[in-house]
Amino acid sequence: MKDLFFKNWDSLADIALCTLCAFFTLFILVRISGKRTLAKLNAFDFIVTVTLGSTLSSMILNKVTLTEGTVALTIIIILQYTLAWLSRASPTMEKIINCNPTLLYYNGTFINDAMKREGITEEEIYAEIRNFRLERLDEVRAVVLELNGEISVIKKSSVVGGTSSLHDLKNQKP
Missing domain, CATH: 1.20.1270 (Substrate Binding Domain Of Dnak; Chain:A; Domain 2)
Structure with a gap:
């Protein structure tokens, strides 16, 4: 001592x-x-x-x-x-070596199977949307659990065409 x-x-x-x-x-x-x-x-x-x-x-x-x-x-x-x-x-x-990003929310729909598999709740998704300073869910295109464990909120875009940052998640969309 x-x-x-x-x-x-x-x-x-x-x-x-x-x-x-x-x-x-x-x-x-x-x-x-x-x-x-x-x-x-x-x-x-x-x-x-x-x-x-x-x-x-x-x-x-x-x-x-x-x-x-x-x-x-x-x-x-x-x-x-x-x-x-x-x-x-x-x-x-x-x-x-790497896992895949997981789509948790897309165009107004929570993807419950993915949320359950990743242990993410709707409340946590709402909190992340607020962290991105968005109020309305209709402003959100997608919420993604990234490779590094961070959650990204993708805002809807008014631009048509071009490559989307969600292109690697096309098989996960509801």
Whole structure:
């Protein structure tokens, strides 16, 4: 109990040094690997973000050596890059790695089967529509649960023709 707030100056110095080294190590690795490492485009990207944070925490708190942590960070980033490359290179791998967006509401109709499968309620959809500063449901073309778990509200467009952002959901429309 006596070490709850302060152990000694040496442990503070170790934490400070580990924090500096771990932070700059991750910073350099992220700069080398590119912006995709920080993107949260799908479930796997979320896992990468959480894993990077957990590994960084272990490095900062000296639970693993800086070398061990650097190896772990490098492997995580290489795995993320490899899986992103595989999903671009192969439609089969893309289906395995990424889930599909889910249409929850379309042209005035709640898609109850999809809502039930995803665990989304009508109240949550109403809340998201309000977050997009829309009052009337007749202004909404669609509500989509995206790959990264976020909900998008698509406003009706007065423009006819062109490619719709909903084109990949055409099989899900009621």
